Amino acid sequence: MQNRLNVLGALILSMGVIMAGCSKKSDQGSQSNGSRQFLSLGTAPPGGAFFVVGSAIAEVVQAHTENTGWQITAEATKGTQENIHRLDKSEIDFALANAAITFFAVRGQGKWDKQYPIQSVMTLAPNVALFVTPANSGIKTMADLKGRRVVIGPAGAGFEYFVGPILEAHGLSYEDIQPLNDTQAGAVALLADGSADAAFLGGVVPTASITQACASQDIRFIQFDEAAKDHLISEYPFFEPKTIPANTYKGQTATFHGLNVGSMILVTGSSVPEATVYEFTKTLYEHAAEVVEKHPAGSAINPTNAVRDTGTAFHPGAIRYYKEIGIWKKD
Numbered sequence: 001m002q003n004r005l006n007v008l009g010a011l012i013l014s015m016g017v018i019m020a021g022c023s024k025k026s027d028q029g030s031q032s033n034g035s036r037q038f039l040s041l042g043t044a045p046p047g048g049a050f051f052v053v054g055s056a057i058a059e060v061v062q063a064h065t066e067n068t069g070w071q072i073t074a075e076a077t078k079g080t081q082e083n084i085h086r087l088d089k090s091e092i093d094f095a096l097a098n099a100a101i102t103f104f105a106v107r108g109q110g111k112w113d114k115q116y117p118i119q120s121v122m123t124l125a126p127n128v129a130l131f132v133t134p135a136n137s138g139i140k141t142m143a144d145l146k147g148r149r150v151v152i153g154p155a156g157a158g159f160e161y162f163v164g165p166i167l168e169a170h171g172l173s174y175e176d177i178q179p180l181n182d183t184q185a186g187a188v189a190l191l192a193d194g195s196a197d198a199a200f201l202g203g204v205v206p207t208a209s210i211t212q213a214c215a216s217q218d219i220r221f222i223q224f225d226e227a228a229k230d231h232l233i234s235e236y237p238f239f240e241p242k243t244i245p246a247n248t249y250k251g252q253t254a255t256f257h258g259l260n261v262g263s264m265i266l267v268t269g270s271s272v273p274e275a276t277v278y279e280f281t282k283t284l285y286e287h288a289a290e291v292v293e294k295h296p297a298g299s300a301i302n303p304t305n306a307v308r309d310t311g312t313a314f315h316p317g318a319i320r321y322y323k324e325i326g327i328w329k330k331d
Contacts, residue, residue: 042095056294099310100262125297126260129202135218169228184209277317
């Protein structure tokens, strides 16, 4: 008899656990589909502009969720390539990405294994990058990089998607230089101790790494050939002419006529609902001034730049908002 009671008690306890589990799943479902929706935004490793700007965007949109009930978090990631993979798997909802890397990802070109269903939400700050070298290196032109030790970005970061075309437009390739992989901070150290002859540096102007390099020694900015610049701009939509005003960096007495090599862009997966992207775009755009307070890159959220085509199609939700406010001119 006692055994039967024990068995019956165990069955009742098991059913209670099962019901509790079902109740918990139901509660989780109501949180994600009801009054509160959890959204995540992929950024990049801490220390760079992507992480700061992405965190600012998440914070600003989170502060204005009266109508949506969203809870938004910014996640530190390895950068654009990881963000694209995670958007494809629906592990995150939005992300910051480099326009050049994304251009090739949506087309399945380069090292990408397929065409990734990524769409643009907003074009953000330009990435103004260039080759710099110590003034006493003997390197004065792009052609002079041949055979020299050149830092071309961290391994696996995807810099080859814009550095490669730049070299090619100047009649060079990775085989013509001695490529070194390191972060921008690491590149500055390599230039300082003579371990590198030149480095590809850049980002939102002013860029901390270039400021640091110019503060430690006399630095020469290597000018792009005009014909090469024209070719790059006509061949790829993510390239555009950008200048660095004189005296932005120590020793830079003249305006540098360079290139935006791939803007920071806000992207999402094509499967993210139109209503979600519409509301996110609207909230961010209407409170852009609050992003500027946290990082100057927020000033790029303006009528001209936000809708700039970098080669990745815009999400219908973003287009809907831009049409409403009259800045969408592509149709």
